[in-house]
Amino acid sequence: MLSGAPQYLVSGLTQGAAYGLIGLGFTMIFNTTGIINFAQGEFVMLGGMLAVWFLGAGLPLLLAVLAACLVTAVAGALMERLAIRPLAGAPAINAVIITIGVSILLRGGAMLAFGKDTVALPAFSGVTPILTLGAAIQPQSLWVLAVTLALLAGLRLFFAATIQGKAMLACACQQKAASLVGISVARMALLSFGISGLIGAVAGAILAPITMTSFDVGTMLGVKGFAACILGGLGNPFGAAAGGLVLGVLESFGAGYVASGYKDAFAFIVLLLLLFVKPSGLFGKAGVERV
Amino acid sequence: MPADACAPPLLDVSGATVRFGGIHALTNADFCIPDGSVTALIGPNGAGKTTMLNAITGMVSINEGTIHLDGQDIAGLPPHKRAAAGVVRTFQNLEVFTSMTVLENVMTGRHAATHYPILASLLRTPAFRRAERQCREIALDCLEFVGLADAHKTPAGDLPYGRQRLLEMARALAAAPKLLLLDEPAAGLNSKETAQLGDLILAIRDKRRVTVGLVEHDMDLIMRVSDHITVLNFGHPLASGTPDQIQANPDVIKAYLGEEE
Amino acid sequence: MKRPLAGQNAIRALLFLVALLVAPLALPNEYYLSIAILGCLNAVIAVGLNLLLGYAGQISLGHAAFYGIGAYATALCTTRLGLPIPAGMVIGVALAAAVAWIVAVPTLKLKGHYLAMATLGFGIIVSIVFNEAVDITGGPSGYVGIPRLALLGHEFDTDRGYYNVVAVVLAAVVLLALNLMKSRTGRALRALHVSEKAAQSLGIDIAAHKRFVFVLSAALAGLAGVLYAHYLGFIAPASFGFSFSIQLVVMVILGGMASVWGSVAGALFLTALPEALRDFENIDILVYGAILVATILFLPDGLAGGCTRLFRKFRRTEASHAR
Numbered sequence: 001m002l003s004g005a006p007q008y009l010v011s012g013l014t015q016g017a018a019y020g021l022i023g024l025g026f027t028m029i030f031n032t033t034g035i036i037n038f039a040q041g042e043f044v045m046l047g048g049m050l051a052v053w054f055l056g057a058g059l060p061l062l063l064a065v066l067a068a069c070l071v072t073a074v075a076g077a078l079m080e081r082l083a084i085r086p087l088a089g090a091p092a093i094n095a096v097i098i099t100i101g102v103s104i105l106l107r108g109g110a111m112l113a114f115g116k117d118t119v120a121l122p123a124f125s126g127v128t129p130i131l132t133l134g135a136a137i138q139p140q141s142l143w144v145l146a147v148t149l150a151l152l153a154g155l156r157l158f159f160a161a162t163i164q165g166k167a168m169l170a171c172a173c174q175q176k177a178a179s180l181v182g183i184s185v186a187r188m189a190l191l192s193f194g195i196s197g198l199i200g201a202v203a204g205a206i207l208a209p210i211t212m213t214s215f216d217v218g219t220m221l222g223v224k225g226f227a228a229c230i231l232g233g234l235g236n237p238f239g240a241a242a243g244g245l246v247l248g249v250l251e252s253f254g255a256g257y258v259a260s261g262y263k264d265a266f267a268f269i270v271l272l273l274l275l276f277v278k279p280s281g282l283f284g285k286a287g288v289e290r291v
Numbered sequence: 292m293p294a295d296a297c298a299p300p301l302l303d304v305s306g307a308t309v310r311f312g313g314i315h316a317l318t319n320a321d322f323c324i325p326d327g328s329v330t331a332l333i334g335p336n337g338a339g340k341t342t343m344l345n346a347i348t349g350m351v352s353i354n355e356g357t358i359h360l361d362g363q364d365i366a367g368l369p370p371h372k373r374a375a376a377g378v379v380r381t382f383q384n385l386e387v388f389t390s391m392t393v394l395e396n397v398m399t400g401r402h403a404a405t406h407y408p409i410l411a412s413l414l415r416t417p418a419f420r421r422a423e424r425q426c427r428e429i430a431l432d433c434l435e436f437v438g439l440a441d442a443h444k445t446p447a448g449d450l451p452y453g454r455q456r457l458l459e460m461a462r463a464l465a466a467a468p469k470l471l472l473l474d475e476p477a478a479g480l481n482s483k484e485t486a487q488l489g490d491l492i493l494a495i496r497d498k499r500r501v502t503v504g505l506v507e508h509d510m511d512l513i514m515r516v517s518d519h520i521t522v523l524n525f526g527h528p529l530a531s532g533t534p535d536q537i538q539a540n541p542d543v544i545k546a547y548l549g550e551e552e
Numbered sequence: 553m554k555r556p557l558a559g560q561n562a563i564r565a566l567l568f569l570v571a572l573l574v575a576p577l578a579l580p581n582e583y584y585l586s587i588a589i590l591g592c593l594n595a596v597i598a599v600g601l602n603l604l605l606g607y608a609g610q611i612s613l614g615h616a617a618f619y620g621i622g623a624y625a626t627a628l629c630t631t632r633l634g635l636p637i638p639a640g641m642v643i644g645v646a647l648a649a650a651v652a653w654i655v656a657v658p659t660l661k662l663k664g665h666y667l668a669m670a671t672l673g674f675g676i677i678v679s680i681v682f683n684e685a686v687d688i689t690g691g692p693s694g695y696v697g698i699p700r701l702a703l704l705g706h707e708f709d710t711d712r713g714y715y716n717v718v719a720v721v722l723a724a725v726v727l728l729a730l731n732l733m734k735s736r737t738g739r740a741l742r743a744l745h746v747s748e749k750a751a752q753s754l755g756i757d758i759a760a761h762k763r764f765v766f767v768l769s770a771a772l773a774g775l776a777g778v779l780y781a782h783y784l785g786f787i788a789p790a791s792f793g794f795s796f797s798i799q800l801v802v803m804v805i806l807g808g809m810a811s812v813w814g815s816v817a818g819a820l821f822l823t824a825l826p827e828a829l830r831d832f833e834n835i836d837i838l839v840y841g842a843i844l845v846a847t848i849l850f851l852p853d854g855l856a857g858g859c860t861r862l863f864r865k866f867r868r869t870e871a872s873h874a875r
Contacts, residue, residue: 036665087848103841107837112838220676223669265684269673276661371755379753386747387747388747389746401736403754403755466755
């Protein structure tokens, strides 16, 4: 009965790492601006789709991935400047809706530019599975985990050691005070969107060889990434990563043992249960907006 | 606190304790408001005045103690049932319904007192029309009373600050409360507006026969309109009595009257 | 100054109904009638969603689910269970309302983006169930064989006949919404949107009112769903997914939040738009997104707000000329 367990664990961790990265992107923007960016999933989609496109245009694989991530980072920054910045002072619901609008635009644009087909990115270092501990581990899975860890380490360094990183944390705690000590909140917002775009694109690019990608993967991935975020406690970046891993493993085991068709529903059921019962997540502090 | 100072009490809070985690906002606090009076609740910042208001209106639960309004135990009632029980409040930071007109704001004040089934409003039955007409008339009357009748069609958000304060009071009056609680009603008003506010408070007591409870920092206003004052300090009543008694009380002076404006 | 409270809304709704019934005479052929029918059904949902989103300020990104629940419920009742069509329709609406009631209790305690995500999650779960419960719903390829609407022995087998039914329903729903908003309940909803604290202090039960408007808007979506099912005779999960939920939100926002007429206009416009863009097949998603972004940025009050502002400007210039 448990024969599939190691395999489910591996695929769960792989997928979960990607969810964690997506959740991280949400957290970045939320921490700096207080906005939940419903277009985060589209950044992920763009990472994979643009990488495929750059590859088709002749760039070597890793350069294609890099280019895709940079372009998406710019897209994120543009989104902040053109769609979010003008809304300063408007009711919160406007920001929610405009990020939904941008996500639709990005999805529509991708459909026009890349067509409706599902495409695959080649794996970074081949497809020969590594057989160990009862599971066949794809080398790409190791890439996913490695890149995720590297990004997490890099972000930790960024927040702890660089002035911009500390400035972003300051905005997260107290926007008014941050601007009073000379931190440009607007620039931090721009930076946060750019970094979230980058992280999202990385998640998309490293996942694309495993799960394939198309113009409409953004929605599901985005919501699942948000679920990871909430699971770990909204605002806690490492909680988001941990939440993603838990979610990925739960989903994987659920699909394996219960019913694979309902696999996608797992993330949302977990999300709903969390929101109803403990919105502060596993690692968050209580005190979420509730009546 | 001598029991006869408060007879007959409209509001009787006894032994109220409110804890937020480790912080004791109110500790075994007694507070009463005599029927037909204007009673002020004063004290330094952090003394627990807002918490007491919130406890009376149900926005905060008391951990211990009782709250009786006109003999009825209201401590267990959820906040939205307290209006029907007879206590309505205004807010320190204006909470005017900016998306509605001045008249609609005050008609909303009649919510607890207007009753018709939703079906009646859908079908526009005669009972509905009568109730709405009555609601409108009472609302206009309240607006007249505070001096806002000319602005009844104005979007509430367009009123100047001082008039929005009057709107909140008209709205609360429309609920025909037994007890009206005013939370720093003079905040942000100039001296002329404050004087008019004082007149209005006295008129509410005398002409509308509504008991008024008042949390305020403006000492001149308090001394002018209050029949009865309770001083809170560190979540517990320090002294209680008439304005003259309070002004002369050495503990009160020591606690904060000396540092007041 | 005594203004009759009665009749104003009823007259407007009646005029609207007349306009609706006359409008098809301007359409070149029967094909456009089917668009008009769908437009009116979307308008029914949009009016309900506007009560929730525009008046009460509660966002729902999963409303297509209630549309689908109504449709599938009546489909199953009138085919598998062999119930008469009116019974199926009532069950469809009731089921949508019942599910909404159950969901509302925990969901409406949330606010802002948490509420948005919860409704989004709910909508996606329902959509997945529609796709996966193949034995019940027929799965992704859909459910066929739903009978055409028939009431009191008369079957509405022409598009024109069906359009008349739908027009009457829409006019009735508009009247219902207008009457509701100009009443104690309407004031309570608008109040709790601005300040829950103040609304509570005046005796308004916030949770009960939110639940009421959520269930009402779900019931209206369910009503549109049953009419949709008995019109097309065929339903598929793709019509009841996240994509349509978003389109509904765009309709309400474009029309102008807290405007019943605005929602109708937004729904009719956005139903007609893909037809106009039919030649530019893949652009419609893009256009939707662009409309949403542009509306929020430049016209946050929507079409209705824009019209009101224009009207006021016109009045002011008239008044200043008169002086």
